[in-house]
Amino acid sequence: MDQHTIGEDESPGDVIARVVRDDILAGRLAAGERLVEEAIAKQFGVSRVPVREALGQLEGEGFVTIVRYRGATVSTTLRKDNRELLEVRRGLEVLAAQLAAQNRGGAAAAELAEVAQSTSGPADGRAIGRSFHDLVAVASGNDQLRELLTTVGRRVAWGLGDDPTASQQDHAVLAAAILRGATVQAGFLMDEHLRRDEHGEDARKEP
Numbered sequence: 001m002d003q004h005t006i007g008e009d010e011s012p013g014d015v016i017a018r019v020v021r022d023d024i025l026a027g028r029l030a031a032g033e034r035l036v037e038e039a040i041a042k043q044f045g046v047s048r049v050p051v052r053e054a055l056g057q058l059e060g061e062g063f064v065t066i067v068r069y070r071g072a073t074v075s076t077t078l079r080k081d082n083r084e085l086l087e088v089r090r091g092l093e094v095l096a097a098q099l100a101a102q103n104r105g106g107a108a109a110a111e112l113a114e115v116a117q118s119t120s121g122p123a124d125g126r127a128i129g130r131s132f133h134d135l136v137a138v139a140s141g142n143d144q145l146r147e148l149l150t151t152v153g154r155r156v157a158w159g160l161g162d163d164p165t166a167s168q169q170d171h172a173v174l175a176a177a178i179l180r181g182a183t184v185q186a187g188f189l190m191d192e193h194l195r196r197d198e199h200g201e202d203a204r205k206e207p
Contacts, residue, residue: 012046013053020054024063024074035064035072061155082156089152090194092145093133097174097190100139101183108139109179116175118168132171136190139178166196 010018020040023029040051055072058064062081066072075081105112112135133153137146170193177186 011053012044012050013057016040016044016046016050016054017057020058021061021063024078029074031074031076031078033074035074037071085152085156086194086198089149089156090191090198092149092152093136093194094187094190096133096137096140096142096145096149097178097186098183099142099145100136100178101181101186103139103141104181105175105179106139106141108135111135112139112175112178115171116179118172132167132175136174136178167193170196 020029020035029035035055037048037051037055040054041048044051055064055066059066059072062078062085063075064072065075100106100108100112115132115135133149134146137149140146170189174186174189174193177189
């Protein structure tokens with residue numbers, strides 16, 4: 001594992017988690033491979049405390065499996081788990097879009113209006129990326145749904161495609177549908193948007 005530059009807001013545990021995560025995704029750490037706390041601590045020049053924090057974080061994200069008295073190993077079901085979580089996420093996001101449309105944007109109406117008007121490029125950081133999906137969750141008016149989406153989103157963020165231009169166009173059309181109160185259309189558009197995102201990531205992983 002290669003230690004990268006430490007970000008301003010990163011703790012030692014965050015750095016270790018980021019590097020181990022990158023190594024798993026790049027195939028440098030194989031499924032089922034043991035992650036020895038002592039070796040990782042030596043690699044990063046830290047005690048075992050931040051290593052345990054990092055492994056706990058990675059377990060919560062589905063990258064690592066920790067068994068009492070046996071230690072940590074790289075998850076053997078990571079890809080399968082991620083595919084299943086993407087399906088769960090899509091269902092929740094469709095529901096959020098439908099509820100948001102029923103509310104015509106609710107508490108996020110003003111911000112969604114900005115997104116709807118920004119069809120040629122992002123006016124600010126809210127207009128692209130997963131922050132838009134948080135706006136939809138806020139617009140749904142359902143705090144439990146928003147919490148569930150945050151939890152699932154944290155686990156699948158690494159497995160999504162990244163096409164800001166296409167996402168911006170999708171977001172603008174979807175925001176407009178929500179503001180019009182077009183419940184069925186909003187749900188359909190969200191489903192299509194997320195399927196493209198997922199398929200784009202699958203294509204990117206092809207050799």
